[in-house]
Amino acid sequence: MEKRKIETLCVQAGYEPKNGEPRVMPIIQSTTFKYDSTEDMADLFDLKTSGYFYTRLQNPTNDMVAAKIAALEGGVAAMLTSSGQAASFYSIFNVCEAGDHFVSSSTIYGGTFNLFAVTMKKLGIECTFVDPDASEEEISKAFRPNTKALFGETIANPVLSVLDIEKFARIAHKHGVPLIVDNTFPTPINCRPFEFGADIVIHATTKYMDGHATNVGGCIVDSGNFDWEAHKDKFPGLTEPDPSYHGLAYSKAFGKGAYITKATAQLMRDLGSIQAPQNAFLLNLGLETLHVRVPRHCENAQKVAEFLEANDSVAWVNYPSLKSSKYYELAQKQFTNGQSSGVVTFGLKGDRQRAIRFMDNLKLACIVTHVADARTCVLHPASHTHRQLSDEQLIAAGVRPDLIRFSVGIENVNDIIADIEQALAK
Numbered sequence: 001m002e003k004r005k006i007e008t009l010c011v012q013a014g015y016e017p018k019n020g021e022p023r024v025m026p027i028i029q030s031t032t033f034k035y036d037s038t039e040d041m042a043d044l045f046d047l048k049t050s051g052y053f054y055t056r057l058q059n060p061t062n063d064m065v066a067a068k069i070a071a072l073e074g075g076v077a078a079m080l081t082s083s084g085q086a087a088s089f090y091s092i093f094n095v096c097e098a099g100d101h102f103v104s105s106s107t108i109y110g111g112t113f114n115l116f117a118v119t120m121k122k123l124g125i126e127c128t129f130v131d132p133d134a135s136e137e138e139i140s141k142a143f144r145p146n147t148k149a150l151f152g153e154t155i156a157n158p159v160l161s162v163l164d165i166e167k168f169a170r171i172a173h174k175h176g177v178p179l180i181v182d183n184t185f186p187t188p189i190n191c192r193p194f195e196f197g198a199d200i201v202i203h204a205t206t207k208y209m210d211g212h213a214t215n216v217g218g219c220i221v222d223s224g225n226f227d228w229e230a231h232k233d234k235f236p237g238l239t240e241p242d243p244s245y246h247g248l249a250y251s252k253a254f255g256k257g258a259y260i261t262k263a264t265a266q267l268m269r270d271l272g273s274i275q276a277p278q279n280a281f282l283l284n285l286g287l288e289t290l291h292v293r294v295p296r297h298c299e300n301a302q303k304v305a306e307f308l309e310a311n312d313s314v315a316w317v318n319y320p321s322l323k324s325s326k327y328y329e330l331a332q333k334q335f336t337n338g339q340s341s342g343v344v345t346f347g348l349k350g351d352r353q354r355a356i357r358f359m360d361n362l363k364l365a366c367i368v369t370h371v372a373d374a375r376t377c378v379l380h381p382a383s384h385t386h387r388q389l390s391d392e393q394l395i396a397a398g399v400r401p402d403l404i405r406f407s408v409g410i411e412n413v414n415d416i417i418a419d420i421e422q423a424l425a426k
């Protein structure tokens with residue numbers, strides 16, 4: 001059969017009912033699963049056979065949704081997590097332990113930055129941050145003998161820098177480590193990082209994938225392409241016997257499924273950040289329309305960005321799909337139809353207060369922490385998510401004090417622009 005297109009995968013992948021089964025993916029709202037014999041269940045605990053026994057590790061609804069996301073990204077295996085933060089943490093912790101080090105782009109989501117810079121450090125895992133636009137030579141200097149991964153965000157939230165995935169993949173592979181990419185903002189509709197050499201992709205499904213701001217969740221997808229055995233000295237956790245499973249070695253027992261199996265069998269078992277099956281069901285409803293919503297978000301955002309760029313009270317506009325963006329060429333190369341996401345950032349002429357006055361006068365666009373859902377929303381990071389930082393620290397983090405993050409929804413774009421216009425006029 002011909003490989004199905006991404007639109008079909010959004011609607012149908014992950015679940016194919018058999019004769020007489022429900023047409024809609026069912027919610028398996030059960031913590032536990034029944035077996036006929038003690039031995040049947042014992043084999044599951046030893047990972048000798050696959051199956052469900054306890055929802056803290058795996059649940060059929062979650063697995064169907066994860067399989068859909070794996071299909072969308074072109075990966076071999078995936079798992080859902082309770083949040084995007086849990087996905088970021090597991091993606092690194094699955095290959096790093098105390099004494100290890102990893103390298104990350106400095107322009108990443110604020111929550112991820114704090115996880116890497118502060119919390120991972122407390123676990124004995126050190127992160128070096130690099131300017132993603134620096135040269136390969138410059139970024140390579142951050143690598144050490146104990147470096148285990150390279151991390152970046154396809155389109156950074158809120159800075160909107162675009163990651164050169166091929167460059168990052170070359171650097172990672174030259175140093176024998178996987179490239180892990182947070183693909184939350186473009187979603188697989190606009191970018192599939194595996195096609196440019198990324199090894200692992202993570203998502204905050206909370207954003208466009210759910211798309212309706214109803215449930216927090218995350219996902220980790222493995223391309224199956226990283227050869228753990230070829231770098232076994234660096235990744236004993238994947239290639240050496242695991243004493244908590246009677247000496248089983250993931251790379252030998254599960255091949256291309258090694259990374260996700262280890263993350264499930266070890267990290268999910270011990271740390272328990274499973275997504276609720278109810279939330280996985282809601283996430284799947286979002287995924288069914290992802291291919292319809294994302295292009296609309298992008299069309300509207302393009303018009304909003306062009307409107308802002310032409311407006312006299314606007315000091316600057318940053319949108320990777322604008323010709324004036326320094327990431328325009330990269331966006332054309334990496335993204336479907338050059339479309340990036342629905343998020344536009346800009347600054348107004350005047351001081352910080354001007355941004356606050358503008359936001360307070362918006363009527364249709366709401367002030368919320370959230371980003372990337374159907375409803376247009378807006379945030380001033382300097383007053384909200386990043387309010388602990390001084391102006392100097394904000395600039396160092398790439399977040400200008402006047403930066404307004406405008407998340408363009410799927411309403412009629414003329415209504416969105418009219419709202420901006422009346423708020424600017426006040």
Ligand SMILES: *Cc1c(COP(=O)(O)O)cnc(C)c1O
Nearest residue numbers: 083084085109157184204206217
């Ligand atoms: C929101 C977000 C996260 C964290 O996701 P949560 O579901 O809020 O934990 C990670 N990465 C990016 C790019 C995000 O926008």
